[in-house]
Amino acid sequence: MHLLLRACVLQRLKYNFVKRFITQSATGIQVSELTKEVKQQIETYWRAKVSQGQFDPTRRDKYYVLSMFPYPSGSLHMGHVRVYAISDSVARFHRMCGRNVFQPIGFDAFGLPAENAAIQHGLDPAAWTEQNIALMKEQLQAMSCSFDWKHQMSTCSPNYYKWTQKLFLMLYNKGLAYQNEALVNWDPVDQTVLADEQVDANGCSWRSGAKVEKKLLNQWFVRTTAYAKALLDGLENPVLQDWRDIINLQRHWLGECDGYVFQLLTSAANYLRVWTKHPEHLKDPNSFLVLKHSNYLSQLSNALRLTVENPFAGTVIPVIFSDKPNFPEHCDVYLAAPSFREVDKELQETFGLAFFAPTRTNTPNTLDVQQARDEVLEAATRLKIGGYSVSSKLQDWLISRQRYWGTPIPIVHCEKCGAVSVPETELPVILPEKKVFDEQREEALRCTCPNCGNANAKRETDTMDTFVDSSWYYLRFLDPHFSKDIVNKDMAHKCMPVDLYIGGKEHAVLHLYYARFINHFMHSCGLSPTAEPFSRLLVQGMVMGRSYRVKGTGRYVKEDEVEILNAKKNKAILKETKEPVVMSWEKMSKSKSNGVDPTDMIKEYGTDTIRLITLADVAPTSHRNWSSATFPGILNWQKRLWLTLQDFYAARTKPKQEHIDTESEAFKEEDAKLFDARNFYVKGATFNYRHSYQLSVAISKMQGLTNSIRRAPKHIIHYGPQYERALASQIIMLAPMAPHFASELWSKFVATPNRLNIESTELQWDRDVLEQRWPDTDLDYKLDLTIKVNGFENCAIKVSRKNLDRITHNDAMDIAFNTASVTSYLIDKKIRTTNFELYPGIEAILNIYVDKIKQSSAQTTNSNEDVLSK
Numbered sequence: 001m002h003l004l005l006r007a008c009v010l011q012r013l014k015y016n017f018v019k020r021f022i023t024q025s026a027t028g029i030q031v032s033e034l035t036k037e038v039k040q041q042i043e044t045y046w047r048a049k050v051s052q053g054q055f056d057p058t059r060r061d062k063y064y065v066l067s068m069f070p071y072p073s074g075s076l077h078m079g080h081v082r083v084y085a086i087s088d089s090v091a092r093f094h095r096m097c098g099r100n101v102f103q104p105i106g107f108d109a110f111g112l113p114a115e116n117a118a119i120q121h122g123l124d125p126a127a128w129t130e131q132n133i134a135l136m137k138e139q140l141q142a143m144s145c146s147f148d149w150k151h152q153m154s155t156c157s158p159n160y161y162k163w164t165q166k167l168f169l170m171l172y173n174k175g176l177a178y179q180n181e182a183l184v185n186w187d188p189v190d191q192t193v194l195a196d197e198q199v200d201a202n203g204c205s206w207r208s209g210a211k212v213e214k215k216l217l218n219q220w221f222v223r224t225t226a227y228a229k230a231l232l233d234g235l236e237n238p239v240l241q242d243w244r245d246i247i248n249l250q251r252h253w254l255g256e257c258d259g260y261v262f263q264l265l266t267s268a269a270n271y272l273r274v275w276t277k278h279p280e281h282l283k284d285p286n287s288f289l290v291l292k293h294s295n296y297l298s299q300l301s302n303a304l305r306l307t308v309e310n311p312f313a314g315t316v317i318p319v320i321f322s323d324k325p326n327f328p329e330h331c332d333v334y335l336a337a338p339s340f341r342e343v344d345k346e347l348q349e350t351f352g353l354a355f356f357a358p359t360r361t362n363t364p365n366t367l368d369v370q371q372a373r374d375e376v377l378e379a380a381t382r383l384k385i386g387g388y389s390v391s392s393k394l395q396d397w398l399i400s401r402q403r404y405w406g407t408p409i410p411i412v413h414c415e416k417c418g419a420v421s422v423p424e425t426e427l428p429v430i431l432p433e434k435k436v437f438d439e440q441r442e443e444a445l446r447c448t449c450p451n452c453g454n455a456n457a458k459r460e461t462d463t464m465d466t467f468v469d470s471s472w473y474y475l476r477f478l479d480p481h482f483s484k485d486i487v488n489k490d491m492a493h494k495c496m497p498v499d500l501y502i503g504g505k506e507h508a509v510l511h512l513y514y515a516r517f518i519n520h521f522m523h524s525c526g527l528s529p530t531a532e533p534f535s536r537l538l539v540q541g542m543v544m545g546r547s548y549r550v551k552g553t554g555r556y557v558k559e560d561e562v563e564i565l566n567a568k569k570n571k572a573i574l575k576e577t578k579e580p581v582v583m584s585w586e587k588m589s590k591s592k593s594n595g596v597d598p599t600d601m602i603k604e605y606g607t608d609t610i611r612l613i614t615l616a617d618v619a620p621t622s623h624r625n626w627s628s629a630t631f632p633g634i635l636n637w638q639k640r641l642w643l644t645l646q647d648f649y650a651a652r653t654k655p656k657q658e659h660i661d662t663e664s665e666a667f668k669e670e671d672a673k674l675f676d677a678r679n680f681y682v683k684g685a686t687f688n689y690r691h692s693y694q695l696s697v698a699i700s701k702m703q704g705l706t707n708s709i710r711r712a713p714k715h716i717i718h719y720g721p722q723y724e725r726a727l728a729s730q731i732i733m734l735a736p737m738a739p740h741f742a743s744e745l746w747s748k749f750v751a752t753p754n755r756l757n758i759e760s761t762e763l764q765w766d767r768d769v770l771e772q773r774w775p776d777t778d779l780d781y782k783l784d785l786t787i788k789v790n791g792f793e794n795c796a797i798k799v800s801r802k803n804l805d806r807i808t809h810n811d812a813m814d815i816a817f818n819t820a821s822v823t824s825y826l827i828d829k830k831i832r833t834t835n836f837e838l839y840p841g842i843e844a845i846l847n848i849y850v851d852k853i854k855q856s857s858a859q860t861t862n863s864n865e866d867v868l869s870k
Contacts, residue, residue, distance in 0.1 A: 081611075161408075183215050
């Protein structure tokens, strides 16, 4: 009976203690175990408090982090969750470092998928799109991303596409937008033009799967080739950082700008693209053009009598169809100049054009050639028909789309005046309601010519490619309600370029190329302060789901229809028929039955847990295989952190133990371990947040700090100042990735009695965790000065932070040459180059490049701090 009573008393005391602990937090949650329900309560309480992310336009030290805005297809998928978890974590980190962070969000809302989906559901595309935007916004807010919602915009709003139309007119007035006949890819199912990139290797549409047809249509183009050389040179701009292989993708797309392009008017009243390395050849009055039989002009009924105007020689150029000449790569037009090249004289005779008597008997001298070239290029620029440096393969941007749901092209077609631009005062040209457009098409398109007043003029029926909408949104985000012009120049000069741009690799060629082109154009108009729009790129990998295909038929089946025999060897069978099933990781898709609903995941595990799982294990740039087998690591880590706060509270509320000597060497040595752990893991996590964006490694660093904290003996938890600092740093570093959970942990931390006196400049006890300053390494902590020779690490020299932060290239060289292992490499070796990188508070790296290297086992000397002090 006595033992039973004692057990009951102890149990009651334990209950009272736990209750006392858990009521110290802001939420007042009455349980000590971190369950699903507890997480939901935490996130419900903190959501409104952690979702604020307003940019202050009056402050300096901006940091513009932008994730590619979503297409409102219906609901978020796990790919969205990943990109916005990355974006929001980086944004929150920089806010905690004192930066004025701008993180906007909007919706890329026009386009063919929305129109097709609306048709299938019997809805107007506008209604379908607005419905999806509302749903996706609700899901984004459930993720508690700190977007600046005051800057929200959608490309299908007249308040946005008014300015997209203004952009088109700016290009049109500069001669950079034009209409021309072209042989295009036609999707017979979706009834629209497709870019070459939207046609697969089998000649089928990327979306409908229909066999693509070739059609001759009058189309609108943007002369992106006019900026080809500037865009190519821009890849060397020092503002571009960490573009890695994207630089090569862009360079490959642009090609080598080793020639010049001209658009010459044909007798068929369209423009012919002529590319040549020798623009002076257009000065030849005997020049002629040879077109491949595959050129679309060969299909014209008057192709045999086709000619081209040559304004540079004041002549008419005959056109011949033949595959005989040595055409430039990627070109189906050959410019022959008999007065300049002997081989072209022979072609002239072969094609029976010898009656064009040559005016020159000899090849022009170098001076004549250069003068002729300069005259042609100057005239072409003046006439707005080309004359700029470009590769032979790069084509202008075809922006016409023959579908309803897109930005109307602001052009009026008049029988008297031809194509006339809509006055800017009449923008936007409003997209009519779909029902009205379908039932009263002619009436909806009829308008008055702005030039002559003709009441029977018609609006342009084509809409713009959605790539136009997304080519400049990063500028409009800065002030979406600005009504005076397309861009708020004051905001642009404060905020551009984008500091970090995050999105999928599938957009790293076309979208990035178009966005760079538009920003270069805006820069030339004085609307953007920099030519390049994006400083750093983070190209995130896809989220992959486990898919199951019946072997032989290729039919996708759901996971619950499959019996897995050996997961490691990807062996499985269909439960019903015992047919073999092929298991693989593929991009999540409804058609593959391998998608995961983020809403379901958040309900089951909580927002913060899903954010952490999405960011953990693999680098953001790598594909993420979504498997519940990877969840326990994060789930257990959260539970350990929860228990750590309980341990901390328990230790600090116990009566003081007189026998603990906090001044003893043994105590100081144990506490110093937390000093080292805190600095080591703060340094590592900071580097991965700020410089490498390897957020998965940052999580590993934080888990390492958790392990060090939990290894601390009880008397250190009770009395150790470095323990308290380490625990505070742990919670603060977690906050960007798991803001609700970290806020709850912090409220428990600051409510714990008997805290030690950490300097007030380090922690602000009266503020929430997201308002804390990011932890820093201590000035007397030893950091690495890494010496590399020919790219390989030779040694890492320990230098106190107070010295490392002010180290220079020359200082690093002095230290290196005072280090035995380095000098043994460099004896009698010729140093070619050196470069120095300094990451304050983290590391310094000296790279030395020599002609030859020999191995050495010599050790670092101990006099490096002395060298630095001298």
